Amino acid sequence: MRKALIVGVALVGLTASLSLLAQETGTGQNNTFGVGSGASVADDRFGKLGTEFTPIARPEIAALPTPRLHDGKPDLSGPWVGGGSNNDLEANGGLKPGELPLLPWAKALRDSRKEEDEPYLYCTPMGIPRVNPYPWRFVQSYSAKGNTHIFVLHENGDGGGHRQIFMDGRKHPPDPLPTWWGHSIGRWDGDTLVIDTVGINDKFWMDSRGTPHTEQLHTIERWTRINYGTMTNELTLDDPGVFSRPVNLKFTAKALPPDEDLLEFICVENNQFGIAAGLPNVYKDKGFGLEQAPPK
C-alpha cells in the first residue's frame, strides 16, 4: 500500500516550474485567473499556498485597446506582472541555451554561483532587468512642466527604493555613482517608451541562475503597450565587461485586472530564508521564527 502510494516524486520540469509566467486558470470566483511562480501541485492538493499568485486580466479584458492619457500618450500604468528576467535571463528573454554571449570569466562565474547565495534572497533590490511574480507599475508623473518623470513602483523587488526615469530631456551625468537602479532617461518613440540607463551597480544578479554584470552595464528598454493586457519590453543589454557583443532580448508583461492595485510588501520584516536548510535564524530576537509564541 505504502509502495503503491509512493509511486514517485517527479522532479521533471523544475526549470519549467520556475518559469514566471506559467498560467494558472481557475473556475468561478474572482482572482482565480492569474500568473504565479509557475508552480503546480498534485491534484490531491487543495491549493498553492506555498507559491505566489498574481491575478491577470481575463482575455476579453486584455484584448481591449490600449488606454490613453489626456495628452494622447499610452497609459502604461498597469499594474503589471512580468516583463523581465527572473530565474534565467537567457531563457526568459527568448534565447536558446548558450546564446547569451557571455565572456568566459562571466560564464564561469555564473556556473559557479549557487541559487541560495543570491543577494535578492536577503531582500535587496532585484535591479534591471529583473522582475518577480509580484505586480509593479509605471507612474507617469506630470507637473506644470509636463511629464517630467516616470517612476517604477514594485510591490516587492525594489527593497524600499524607487526607480525614477527622467523625461525632461536631461542627459546622463558624466560619471554617475553606480546605484541599484542606475540613472535612467526616457523618451517617446511614437507609442514606445524608450528608457536608457547607465550607472548601475554590480551588487545584484540578473537572474537567480547568477548571470553577472559589471558597472559598465548599459540598458535600453523599449516598452510598448500592445493592448489593455499586454506590454512588451524589447531590451538591449550592453556590457563589454561580461558580453562579447550587445544582446537583444524580449519580454512580455501582463496587466492585472482593472480593479487590482499594489499592496504593501516590506520584505525584511520576517525573512526566514535559509533556516529550513539549517542556516541560523537571524530574526530570532524579533520573536519571529520561534517554534513557540514569544512570552507575553
Add this chain to the structure above:
Amino acid sequence: MNKKLGLLATCFGVLFVVAPVPAHHSFEVEYDPRKPVEGTGIVSKVEWTNPHMRVYVDVTDPQGVVTTWNLELGSPNSVLRRGWTRSDLKAGDKISFKGFGGRVVLTRSVADAITLADGRPFTGASGTPTR
C-alpha cells in the same frame, strides 16, 4: 522522535508532484520534494508577514508529544488576493495541512494545502474557491 517525524514524512507519498516554488526563493534550496508531510493540530500563531506568511501549528501525536510546525505560505498579498482575511485563520483554530519538509529542519515546511476546521480549503487559486 526523529524516527516518528521521518515516518510521518514518508508515509504520505504524492503522485507526480512538481515541487512548489515560492517566489521569493527557490523551493529546492530549502525544502525537499521527497519529504511530503501532513498533520492536524492547533494553530498557535499566524504571521501575516513578508516575504512569506507563516502559520505555526501544534500537532500532538498519540503518545502526547507536541511538535510545533512552522508552515511557510506565499506572500500575505498573494493570500489576500485570493480573497482571504485574517479572521479566516487565527490562533486557536484546528487545521490540517499538507506540505513538504525542510531539508535540515523537517518541521519547517512549505504548506501547499491547509484545511480549516469547518472544512474549507484555505486557498482560492485552484479547486473550488469557497469565497
